[in-house]
Amino acid sequence: MRMPAAAIGFCKDGVTRFSPLHTVRRMSTSDKRAKFIVVTGCTRGCGRALAEWFIAQGHVIAGCGRREDGVSTLRKKFGPPHDFTLVDMADDDAVMRWAARLIITHGAPDLLVNNAAVIARNAPLWKVPVDEVSATLAVNVGGTVNAIRHFIPAIITRGHGVIVNFSSGWGRSTSPDVAIYCASKWAIEGLTQALAQELPKGVAAVALNPGIIDTEMLRSCFGGSASAYPKPADWAKSAGPFLLGLGPKDNGSSVNVPGVPGE
Ligand SMILES: NC(=O)c1ccc[n+]([C@@H]2O[C@H](COP(=O)([O-])OP(=O)(O)OC[C@H]3O[C@@H](n4cnc5c(N)ncnc54)[C@H](OP(=O)(O)O)[C@@H]3O)[C@@H](O)[C@H]2O)c1
Numbered sequence: 001m002r003m004p005a006a007a008i009g010f011c012k013d014g015v016t017r018f019s020p021l022h023t024v025r026r027m028s029t030s031d032k033r034a035k036f037i038v039v040t041g042c043t044r045g046c047g048r049a050l051a052e053w054f055i056a057q058g059h060v061i062a063g064c065g066r067r068e069d070g071v072s073t074l075r076k077k078f079g080p081p082h083d084f085t086l087v088d089m090a091d092d093d094a095v096m097r098w099a100a101r102l103i104i105t106h107g108a109p110d111l112l113v114n115n116a117a118v119i120a121r122n123a124p125l126w127k128v129p130v131d132e133v134s135a136t137l138a139v140n141v142g143g144t145v146n147a148i149r150h151f152i153p154a155i156i157t158r159g160h161g162v163i164v165n166f167s168s169g170w171g172r173s174t175s176p177d178v179a180i181y182c183a184s185k186w187a188i189e190g191l192t193q194a195l196a197q198e199l200p201k202g203v204a205a206v207a208l209n210p211g212i213i214d215t216e217m218l219r220s221c222f223g224g225s226a227s228a229y230p231k232p233a234d235w236a237k238s239a240g241p242f243l244l245g246l247g248p249k250d251n252g253s254s255v256n257v258p259g260v261p262g263e
Pocket of ligand 1: 067087088166167215
């Protein structure tokens, strides 16, 4: 169902709110159990593998990334009702427009997967270039908060939904040369627990350590030894069902994808 743009209010504080006229509806699918799932950062790696796994199970996926080739490949492979868009999660206005459009066309997400992240090149903290420090915090923390800011009001209005914020083993432990990434993922753990205390009954936020997976990000910090770890498509076979099983009982938990190295 299409809603008139006027049904959504963009307030000066940048928070998307909904008029009482707004009825959140899910796009109709032949499978009544199909969920509407938003995956941030799905042009490659874990996000891409998860999006493809969810689609294979019959769910409706909206995802984003900054690489045009990644987004256009997904669009060619998976047409509507799936929706892949160029969005920089660090850009709050872009996230606001993206979320508003998706909520109008698909309703509030049943599952919001805050996966998009970057890692600065390995270096002692005092040698990390200032732009890499800013980008890591802006995407990993700021991007997650932007998604929460613009999707949660509709999730709360609808009364149920799960927000999964991607943490890391380095959100619960530390190593040298990845201090800024650790800072960003420890922030994810903290903000998720505080958010969980703010949410109404029926809505849940969890921090997820996905384990160790052979992706571009892992190669950046592990080098060639990354190839010893599971490929994203294999990881998604464990992660997908695990994420679909999360619900209100898990609100505020720090969880791991079971059966994956680094859990
Ligand atoms: N791989 C691991 O072993 C591991 C371990 C622990 C935690 N994690 C976490 O798991 C998640 C996925 O990691 P990964 O290994 O799959 O990383 P990856 O291979 O580097 O993929 C990252 C994804 O995020 C997207 N992205 C980055 N910045 C973005 C931005 N500003 N806006 C929108 N999309 C953005 C990238 O797309 P574009 O380049 O198109 O923007 C890409 O699709 C991350 O949160 C990571 O911290 C991974």
